[in-house]
């Protein structure tokens with residue numbers, strides 16, 4: 001049986017371009033992604049805010065009252081949990097997330 005469901009890892013940047021607590025914006029095909037390094041983990045979200053397309057990679061990180069790390073869109077303040085893309089007010093997964101990893105000094109994502 002062949003498995004066609006596994007997406008390839010796509011190299012997007014050097015791991016040293018993303019400091020702890022920081023974010024970078026990368027373009028992968030027709031996608032703009034925001035990649036964060038926080039809490040000793042990597043997170044990749046759609047780089048354009050689900051509200052009106054604000055630049056998610058330029059948002060500030062903070063903790064929700066239940067300890068989840070979230071990013072605040074710089075345009076109008078919508079907040080999304082990094083791990084799930086859940087919008088913190090309406091609790092809906094409005095912001096798409098993507099698998100991301102660090103391998104051999106490079107950042108890689110799956111689309």
Ligand code: FES
Pocket residue numbers: 049050051052053054073074075076077078
């Ligand atoms: S565009 Fe992000 S909150 Fe409005």
